[in-house]
Structure formats: C-alpha cells, structure tokens
Amino acid sequence: MLNSGMASVILSPDLICEILRRLSVKDLLRFRCVSKSWCSLIDDSGFIKLHLSHSVDTSTNLSVILLNRFGFEDVYSVNFDSLKAAQRLEFPGEECAKGRDFAVLGSCNGLLALFKRKDVPLSLFKMSLFKRKDELYLWNPSTKKSQMLPVNEIGFTPEVFSAPHVVYGFAYDHISDDYKLLRIVQSSCLVVDFFESEVMVYSLKTNYWRRRKDFPFYLKYTRTMHAVLANNALHCEVSTKPVSDSESFDADFDLIAAFDLATEEYHIIGLPDCLGERLSTDINVMGGCLCLIATYQEVDVDVDVAVDIWIMKEYGVKESWTKLLSVKTYQCFEAAPYVLPLVFSKNGDKVLLHVGGMLFFYDLRSKKADKVNIEDVPCLYSEAEMMVESLVPLNGNGAMFNNKNQHSGKTKRKNTERDNILSKRIH
Numbered sequence: 001m002l003n004s005g006m007a008s009v010i011l012s013p014d015l016i017c018e019i020l021r022r023l024s025v026k027d028l029l030r031f032r033c034v035s036k037s038w039c040s041l042i043d044d045s046g047f048i049k050l051h052l053s054h055s056v057d058t059s060t061n062l063s064v065i066l067l068n069r070f071g072f073e074d075v076y077s078v079n080f081d082s083l084k085a086a087q088r089l090e091f092p093g094e095e096c097a098k099g100r101d102f103a104v105l106g107s108c109n110g111l112l113a114l115f116k117r118k119d120v121p122l123s124l125f126k127m128s129l130f131k132r133k134d135e136l137y138l139w140n141p142s143t144k145k146s147q148m149l150p151v152n153e154i155g156f157t158p159e160v161f162s163a164p165h166v167v168y169g170f171a172y173d174h175i176s177d178d179y180k181l182l183r184i185v186q187s188s189c190l191v192v193d194f195f196e197s198e199v200m201v202y203s204l205k206t207n208y209w210r211r212r213k214d215f216p217f218y219l220k221y222t223r224t225m226h227a228v229l230a231n232n233a234l235h236c237e238v239s240t241k242p243v244s245d246s247e248s249f250d251a252d253f254d255l256i257a258a259f260d261l262a263t264e265e266y267h268i269i270g271l272p273d274c275l276g277e278r279l280s281t282d283i284n285v286m287g288g289c290l291c292l293i294a295t296y297q298e299v300d301v302d303v304d305v306a307v308d309i310w311i312m313k314e315y316g317v318k319e320s321w322t323k324l325l326s327v328k329t330y331q332c333f334e335a336a337p338y339v340l341p342l343v344f345s346k347n348g349d350k351v352l353l354h355v356g357g358m359l360f361f362y363d364l365r366s367k368k369a370d371k372v373n374i375e376d377v378p379c380l381y382s383e384a385e386m387m388v389e390s391l392v393p394l395n396g397n398g399a400m401f402n403n404k405n406q407h408s409g410k411t412k413r414k415n416t417e418r419d420n421i422l423s424k425r426i427h
C-alpha cells in the first residue's frame with residue numbers, strides 16, 4: 001500500500017508542456033486556473049505556437065465551420081474526428097450579426113476572417129458612382145476573441161457604370177510573423193476600354209492598410225470570393241485578357257495568380273493543359289496543395305454535370321497537376337453541381353466534400369460517396385471551411401469584442417500608406 005505520507009510526484013516543466021500541448025483548446029482554457037505557472041505557460045507565445053504545430057502535424061483539433069450565408073446566426077462548428085454533433089457559435093459584436101451578405105474569407109491558424117458588405121449611397125456630386133465600406137473582422141472562435149479591422153473605403157471613378165470586382169485573401173506570413181489580409185479591387189468596361197485596379201494589404205501587427213503594386217491580371221468571376229493560401233502565397237483565378245461574367249472559360253488565357261506574402265510580388269501558375277471547354281473552375285487548398293475544381297456539362301444528359309478535381313503535387317510545377325477524382329454530381333450525390341474539396345481523411349483514402357449544402361465522404365478507391373449526417377444543424381449550409389482550433393491571440397490595436405457580443409470601441413484610421421512587413425506560418 002502507498003504510504004499516506006509519501007511525497008507527491010512533481011512533474012518537470014518540460015513534461016508538463018509535453019502533456020498540455022496534446023490537449024484541446026477548451027481544456028487548456030480551463031487549466032489556466034490551475035496555477036499561475038500553468039496560466040503563464042498556456043498564455044506564452046512559444047507554447048501557443050508549439051500547440052498549434054502539434055495540432056497541424058497530427059491533424060488533431062480540426063473543426064468544420066458550417067454557415068448559411070443568408071442567415072448569419074446559423075453558424076456551427078463540427079469536430080472533424082467525429083463529424084456527429086454540431087456546436088452553435090456565438091458571434092463577436094452586435095453589428096457583425098446584422099444583415100445579409102456575410103461570408104468567411106478564410107481560416108488560418110485558428111483565426112477566421114469575416115466579411116460583411118456595406119454599401120454607401122451613391123453620390124454624383126462627389127464624382128463617385130460607387131462606394132463601399134466593407135466590415136471586416138478577425139475572430140478566434142475557440143477563445144471567443146475577435147477584432148474589427150479598420151475600415152478602408154472602396155470607391156471608383158464614374159467611367160464604369162458597374163460595381164467593381166472585389167477579392168479578399170487572409171493568411172499568415174511566416175517570414176514576417178504577421179497575419180495579413182489582401183484586398184484586390186478591379187473595375188473595367190469593355191465598351192469604353194476602361195480598366196482600374198487597386199491592391200491593399202492589411203497587417204495585424206501594425207493595424208494599417210497599405211497600397212501595394214497594382215494587380216497585372218484580370219480577375220475571374222468565380223463562386224468563391226476569396227483567395228486561397230499555399231506556399232506562403234495567396235492565389236486567385238485570373239485571365240490575361242479582359243473578361244465578363246458571362247464569357248466562357250478559355251484555357252489559352254486562364255491562369256492562377258499568386259501574391260507572395262513575403263515579397264508582395266506576383267507570379268503565375270499554369271492550369272492543366274487538358275481541361276478543355278468547361279462551365280466553371282474554382283480553386284482551393286487541401287493538404288497544403290493547390291486544388292482545381294473544373295465543372296463540365298454532360299453532353300448526353302440534360303441535368304447532370306461532371307466535376308474533375310485536380311491537385312498540384314509539386315508547387316509551381318505545371319506538369320505536377322494530377323487528377324484526384326472525377327464524378328457526375330447528380331448520380332453520385334443527388335445534389336447540386338457545386339463541389340468543393342475540404343480535407344483528406346487521416347489515412348488519405350477519402351476526401352471530405354461540400355456538395356449542395358451537404359457534406360460527403362468520397363472514397364477514392366471505391367469511387368462511392370457517403371453523406372455525412374450531422375446532428376443539431378437545422379438547415380443546409382451554403383459555406384464550409386476547415387479550421388484548426390488554436391490559442392492564437394488577437395493583439396492588434398483595432399476594435400475588440402468579447403463573448404458578450406459588445407463593442408469596446410472602434411478605431412478610425414486614415415487611408416495612408418504605411419510600410420511594415422511581418423512573419424511566420426506554421427504548416
């Protein structure tokens with residue numbers, strides 16, 4: 001028998017750190033109350049990066065974020081390991097929860113970038129026919145911390161009588177150890193041969209927007225409104241010739257453009273040569289690799305469409321594009337044609353797909369799909385985003401919110417150029 005007077009076992013700090021880094025964010029937040037030393041360790045930036053790195057390397061603490069874009073209150077988090085019950089999330093800030101046109105611009109290291117379009121009435125007297133003041137938020141659902149970013153107006157001259165095309169991208173730059181938000185705005189008119197472009201980059205470290213070199217390509221009109229992150233660069237679909245949203249896709253001109261987060265320079269990535277004429281293309285990232293989703297109309301079937309999903313195994317090498325799967329959406333899913341690959345299963349033999357407001361696991365060997373039934377989700381979800389839960393803090397100088405959905409103030413900044421580049425993404 002153990003002697004009641006036996007000394008208790010004292011764990012070394014290294015062993016405590018090794019144990020804690022394997023836990024969930026929810027448990028770690030609870031364990032901050034154990035002692036001052038534990039609280040200090042869990043809040044330490046080095047431990048936060050260590051915990052995040054372990055989660056990414058082992059594919060643990062992964063969640064699927066589900067939302068209905070036209071019902072902002074309907075946002076849920078589902079643990080990827082179980083994919084059973086959904087947890088309804090509380091949103092930051094009362095203003096963020098009002099109105100339509102809300103979307104997630106991307107997920108990075110446990111932070112979600114939120115977007116809500118906000119139009120300003122037109123004014124002919126100020127020589128501006130269009131102006132937007134989009135509301136942007138960074139939010140860590142795991143810690144319930146969030147930050148409203150400084151408003152940066154979108155306004156264009158009256159040569160073009162149509163709304164400009166706006167693309168956002170959210171990412172962590174591991175070179176400068178900073179979180180950045182990219183915004184590309186383009187406006188064009190084929191009738192009067194007019195083209196205007198503006199590129200702005202927000203830095204979480206400085207809490208400023210900076211004007212960068214103009215975007216040298218034509219943005220494509222795609223289903224997704226945000227750029228995707230791979231190899232420390234943000235990527236979006238472009239064309240080397242002027243296009244309209246009604247034009248067909250042309251493989252001779254279509255490319256993927258990349259914005260390098262460290263150098264803030266652009267480079268291009270070619271698409272597979274054998275795509276041919278298609279209804280649409282979209283891009284995403286899976287397993288750290290660029291993915292291309294090409295949708296085709298079936299020649300002999302009126303309603304069905306075919307979807308090919310390609311993956312770039314070696315970044316930047318056009319010849320490394322490999323077809324991952326090819327499906328007919330109505331035969332395979334009995335759902336709408338829009339297919340978005342989200343993540344590989346842990347053993348790599350299945351792919352989680354978002355199809356027509358539902359989730360499916362597609363078996364790469366049997367070429368069959370099984371619907372994922374999630375409890376406590378009352379409706380279809382228009383968007384799905386993978387997120388790794390983390391302790392990553394928001395330490396900028398913007399307006400902050402707490403889990404009671406209350407404002408703590410707004411920070412107004414002038415639209416001046418501030419030069420400061422920042423750093424470090426954990427893969």
